[in-house]
Amino acid sequence: MSEIITNGAGTAPIGYTVGEDLVDRAAPDGPIETRWTRRKFAAKLVNPANRRKHRIIVVGTGLAGASAGATLGEQGYKVIQFCYQDSPRRAHSIAAQGGINAAKNYRNDGDSVRRLFYDTIKGGDFRARESNVHRLAEVSVQIIDQCVAQGVPFAREYSGLLDTRSFGGVQVQRTFYARGQTGQQLLLGAYQALSRQIDAGNVEMHPRTEMLDLIVIDGRARGIIARDLVTGKVxxxxxxxxxxxxxxxxxxxxxxxNAKNSNASAIWRACKRGAYMANPCYTQIHPTCIPRSGDHQSKLTLMSESLRNDGRIWVPKKAGDTRPPDQIPEHERDYYLERIYPSFGNLVPRDIASRAAKNVCDEGRGVGPGGLGVYLDFADAIRRMGEDKVREKYGNLFEMYERITGENPYKVPMRIYPAIHYTMGGLWVDYDLQSTVPGLFVIGEANFSDHGANRLGASALMQGLADGYFVLPPVIGNYLAQAKLVPADVDSPEAREAYDRSTERLERLLAVNGDRTPDSFHRELGQLLWDYCGMARNEAGLRKALARIPELREEFWQRVKVPGTGAELNQSLEKANRISDFLEFAELLCLDALHRAESCGGHFREESQTPDGEALRDDENFAYAAAWEFTGVGSPPVLHREQLKFEEVHLAQRSYA
Amino acid sequence: MKVTLRIWRQSGPDESGKLVDYQMDDVNPDMSFLEMLDVLNERLILNGEAPVAFDHDCREGICGSCGMVINGMPHGPQTLTTTCQLHMRTFSDGDVIVVEPWRSAAFPIIKDLVVDRTAFDRIIQSGGYISVATGSAPEAHSQLVPKPDADLAFENAECIGCGACVAACPNGSSMLFVSAKVSHLNVLPQGQPERETRVLRMVEAMDLEGFGGCTNTGECTNACPKGIPQASIARLNREYLRASLSGRR
Amino acid sequence: MLALWRSTIGKKAVMAVTGLAMLLFLIAHMLGNLKIFFGREEFDEYAHWLRTVGTPVLHNAWFLWISRALLVVCVVLHIVSAYQLSRRDLSARPKGYAHRLRPTASYATNTMRFGGIILALFIIYHLLDLTALVANPNGVEGAVYDNVVADFQHWYIALAYIVAMLALCLHIAHGFWSAARTLGAVSSATRARVYKAVAGTLALIISVGFLATPIGVMSGLVD
Structure with missing residues (x-):
């Protein structure tokens, strides 16, 4: 079966073909509550004495990577680990603020593994795999024990017990936190565990080293090509x-x-080697970020969503109103969330708040530089609770805002705007976290597995640590015990081919010597995606993007200018190399968004909405994960559908009106 | 606004470097310091010159990657602020801004403003952890932690490992960094079994890396973007002397 | 113990303990000096008594010699530690900053090394002056009062003593507080303020007490 979608402009066909459905064969059937237990029991074990003979490469040292490296090293495997940062402690998990969910039910408020499972499936807008999500909920309990034992300083009550709060619109208090720095504290815990294994000689750590390609021999992942970012040696x-x-x-x-250097190169190059990319169009947008202040803006900073608990969001009623906020009288202000969603008001879910902000800005009612911002006003809260109370509750966030914008939020309303925050899509993996390339495992945010079309607050940290500490180690052992691998050689033709391809690409980048900086392409690509594949997407816009991306890619390879050589610390080369991958990956992102003609979670198609403007799912046609097989740059990928079965949770439409 | 940047340029670890002046004519006060360097680098690339290498990643003050000494102050003039969170409105039109890398024998320069801080990683590897095999942890509530202890541990665990303490110290000492980790882990009940070995091994590793000694000047705390208190150094001293005299190893 | 001595913190602890021991000595020394205001007879008698302290348990002057030996050990350990740590500190930053680091610490803190050298030189001179008597204008053994008074008849000797006492003041102001911290005693910001105040007061009392003698002589209060 095959269908081709061509782009409207009638130029080269941008489309895809449909291949066979994909089935996850790793998950056991039967009662969902015991699937993970049965999977672990069925898994083949590697004799502890033999583990040392197995080398495992781990790329990345965030929550997932560091916890995996630490655990595998501790179990006796020989781990070779990589990160592009100068230290494993700097991975971007460190920036997560809010917290980590776990079904501990310490509050006795009716929480349970079942409820966490249910909330995650529903929050993911019914686009995640039930087996995986249930396992995540089960394992969540162990994560907290592990982290506490490692010395992670979670917030505590005066009794000495762990404190929890509710987060992300759920009705139980299951979120454990360490002030606004939960990600940092959890990552440092994992980093310290990893450091212990490095000291013990079980993990060989390569900081400032970036993966360039995956080596696949006889259909199995057998190694990587990586560049030492200091010496340039590949x-x-x-x-x-x-x-x-x-x-x-x-x-x-x-x-x-994201951190400035976060990139998609590893997963994209694995995709080019045969790992399918699933649901790339599922991107999450966070509504309360500090808006850009000009063209120089290099990244966006998130402020905790908790601000919406007491702040009121508004814009002027009149388009193009440039008066300062204190001169706009009450009756000329539009508290649009309170107006459109009277029952939830300013507390509607992330995606709804984000889209509403975009809509008012599109109407020309945005505030601040470029009209890309809305007010988040604490004047009422200050009047109601007093400035001291507000300071006590939000003081550190207000300070952060003032540091970045130079404005005092106690006097002037804050300005906020949505920004890309998390990506639910990623490499397709089965229940064993194994990609379509045997021997290639993908964990944490890099895979697509647990959050469906939308991730709940405080679930990213949970998934990263679940994968690294508890899920990967038994299933990777099962693979190694059964794979019957022959020794792989650095001089094998496959390894040489991958090496040559990587170095040639770097040489090509250096050889262009054009007249545009790498960043100028990145900015242009980003703007294109934000405009046409951002908070709200439609067919015409996506087609426009799909027509423009190949042109931009072409231009990149004609005009990019990368100074210096490959044999030194060359940050421009690193950047250009990552951007070259983004320019390929972006096309798949837009294609996936175009093909999924429904709205769900973080993916909103304007064609598919309820009369009230809410996301409308199409379960009939799209209750599947879309896994894309790469066939060549610019050539139509193959779509493999993994049909999602909902046996435990019944499909239902979200409503927040 | 206009500023003159005087930046340390050094093309490699073994090369000699020098300060080079760059005139910035169109600086937006709302730019962060690093965004201003981005603008400079774009210009340098188009002019066929080598852009200024500097470490940075999260740009929200938590990863600890960035760090440069700005006019003799690590992370610049604003207290409790990393370089990435420093904004140009802190400076005045016409300022000359001297930008240098961290200077420490234990942090060799790799290129321009980029230094090698793996010494910090080796110190953590020597004992900056609590040994707990994955899956072997007891139920989280089986051990209560008094809130003041938990808060004290947290205050110290906030260290981002940027190295500003070393850069600021007239002796190039890393005591504040080490004391933060020792304080974090040694005040918690979970950290007690390894209390002595941890501090003994970490101090030994610290000394091996070639950092200087502490003379209690307090420059480290004043430069620390996370405000790790100087009291932590007193605690490190106490823990170390106590462990040394206990005879445990 | 050897590992302790080899470590930077161990050496700092040695400096702290020896420094505190010397501080105790200085307090006693300063109080004894003040006896000069009670006249020649009482002062010389006190000086003589110092040789007989401890008798008859100890032989004549043994206490004095034991004390001197202990002080020498303290001074040597203090200086050796300081020397080794300083060398280490200097090599920890082989290349300095082009733009000088902007110090936020006090003058006392930043002049410990320099002040220490001044004090070391002063101690040598002081011993030659009033113990060995070779550098004393009067230089008569047993005539302690006259020797002291003879010293401060000369403005340059008085100046040397005054400068040294100011250096001592600064050295103690940072040294006492630093020693407390090195021995782990200052565990909070509140206590830090208390220790700093104690350090400052001690430094002031000791240096004023010592300065009383040259000023007394020069002003004619003592002659």
């Missing part, structure tokens, strides 16, 4: 299995809350 590393823990692809939008 090396080949062989192993028995490869684990990617390289995070999400939010930086394809240029401006996002």
């Amino acid at each position: 090396s080949t590393y062989m192993a028995d299995a490869v684990v990617l823990a390289t995070g999400g692809y939010g930086n394809v939008f240029y401006l996002s809350t």
